[in-house]
Amino acid sequence: MATRIRPSNKRCAVIGGSGFLGRHLVERLVDRGYAVAVFDIRQTYELPGVNFYQGDLCDKHALLTALKDVSIVFHCASPAPASDDRALFQRVNIDGTRTVIQACHEAGVQKLVLTSSASVVFEGSDIKNAKEDLPYAKRPIDYYTETKIQQEKLVLEACSKEMDFFTIAIRPHGIFGPRDPQLVPILVDAARRGKMKFIIGDGSNLVDFTYVENVVHGHILAAERLKADSPLCAQAYHITNDEPVRFWDFMSQILVGLGYSAPRYHLPYMLVYGIALLLWLIAFIMRPLVQIKPTFTPMRVALAGTHHYYSCARAKQDMGYQPVVPLKEAIARTVESYPHLRKGA
Numbered sequence: 483m484a485t486r487i488r489p490s491n492k493r494c495a496v497i498g499g500s501g502f503l504g505r506h507l508v509e510r511l512v513d514r515g516y517a518v519a520v521f522d523i524r525q526t527y528e529l530p531g532v533n534f535y536q537g538d539l540c541d542k543h544a545l546l547t548a549l550k551d552v553s554i555v556f557h558c559a560s561p562a563p564a565s566d567d568r569a570l571f572q573r574v575n576i577d578g579t580r581t582v583i584q585a586c587h588e589a590g591v592q593k594l595v596l597t598s599s600a601s602v603v604f605e606g607s608d609i610k611n612a613k614e615d616l617p618y619a620k621r622p623i624d625y626y627t628e629t630k631i632q633q634e635k636l637v638l639e640a641c642s643k644e645m646d647f648f649t650i651a652i653r654p655h656g657i658f659g660p661r662d663p664q665l666v667p668i669l670v671d672a673a674r675r676g677k678m679k680f681i682i683g684d685g686s687n688l689v690d691f692t693y694v695e696n697v698v699h700g701h702i703l704a705a706e707r708l709k710a711d712s713p714l715c716a717q718a719y720h721i722t723n724d725e726p727v728r729f730w731d732f733m734s735q736i737l738v739g740l741g742y743s744a745p746r747y748h749l750p751y752m753l754v755y756g757i758a759l760l761l762w763l764i765a766f767i768m769r770p771l772v773q774i775k776p777t778f779t780p781m782r783v784a785l786a787g788t789h790h791y792y793s794c795a796r797a798k799q800d801m802g803y804q805p806v807v808p809l810k811e812a813i814a815r816t817v818e819s820y821p822h823l824r825k826g827a
């Protein structure tokens with residue numbers, strides 16, 4: 483019988499490696515001596531020790547070229563949540579993830595680490611210190627969440643000792659840090675248009691915001707500890723900063739750090755949520771004629787006005803996870819990294 487030659491366990495691929503999280507992950511993997519293949523629909527940078535493969539993850543043949551001799555695959559590609567495009571989410575997050583799993587089998591990959599999201603259990607109501615055994619959202623709040631649930635199920639179900647193929651899902655929440663294209667830029671854009679004067683609700687809701695380097699640390703620990711008979715197989719893990727913070731205090735610290743005023747006036751949560759739903763409906767109806775992108779989407783309002791923080795005790799116990807950058811330091815580094823978004827810049 484022919485012996486299957488095992489790829490080096492220092493060879494990995496990052497699908498979505500040109501994105502915010504993906505690039506931070508690639509940089510840290512290179513620091514740790516991994517040879518990295520980046521697979522993405524776009525190339526946004528160059529780095530010694532990294533090979534880029536430009537392609538769509540729904541294209542198995544393109545993927546197979548990038549996965550040659552790779553033992554670990556990190557899958558952190560997804561359409562942006564704000565795109566709100568059902569067909570795109572279905573194609574990339576569900577059909578595409580099936581293709582990724584198939585390509586991993588054909589290429590002899592041993593480990594697949596999926597970047598899922600803590601939002602897979604979020605339905606718009608309070609979540610306080612939830613563990614991973616909370617059921618998936620029955621009524622997901624948007625297409626992004628709906629397809630992240632399906633994607634996570636597909637990856638965890640693919641874990642197979644017989645096939646020598648091990649899978650795990652990392653569920654980060656509210657990732658922020660240098661080069662993030664979402665949180666800080668959207669916040670600053672809203673502030674520049676005078677829309678950040680208001681606090682939605684009473685402002686006491688606690689939330690997890692997780693510094694990108696902590697999320698990267700969780701991914702690498704997961705990949706290195708995942709093996710046959712380890713408790714990590716086919717499991718999902720929350721990775722957070724382990725320092726829940728008031729949503730509006732966090733936003734205020736970023737805004738004030740960049741020279742803008744902190745929100746001050748309170749608006750009732752249900753009123754703002756109702757308006758956001760109405761705007762979403764209008765945008766939906768008008769879509770064939772004109773693209774409207776409301777700042778206050780129902781998802782954003784729900785995230786801004788409810789508690790949503792998660793326990794990372796399981797990651798601490800099973801993989802020895804501890805956040806490496808505390809929240810205060812993380813906010814300072816983030817503010818520092820956006821000189822072009824400072825007031826008056």
Ligand SMILES: NC(=O)c1ccc[n+]([C@@H]2O[C@H](COP(=O)([O-])OP(=O)(O)OC[C@H]3O[C@@H](n4cnc5c(N)ncnc54)[C@H](O)[C@@H]3O)[C@@H](O)[C@H]2O)c1
Nearest residue numbers: 498500501502503522523538539558559560599654656657
């Ligand atoms: N940003 C957050 O707060 C957050 C929180 C929890 C989970 N996540 C998850 O983390 C992952 C990374 O998110 P991010 O914030 O870095 O997003 P990002 O948009 O910066 O990166 C995603 C990358 O995926 C690539 N991509 C999209 N469709 C592709 C396709 N069909 N084929 C190949 N590449 C494709 C994009 O080009 C991009 O480079 C996503 O899976 C997201 O669901 C993000």
Ligand SMILES: CC(C)CCC[C@@H](C)[C@H]1CC[C@H]2C3=C(CC[C@]12C)[C@@]1(C)CC[C@H](O)[C@@H](C(=O)O)[C@@H]1CC3
Nearest residue numbers: 563599600601654655656657665668669782785786
């Ligand atoms: C206009 C204001 C009310 C809010 C401005 C800031 C928001 C743009 C961010 C605050 C919380 C962020 C967040 C996400 C996107 C950007 C915010 C809404 C996610 C929905 C992105 C996708 C991730 O999977 C979610 C997760 O589970 O971590 C994020 C949750 C927080």
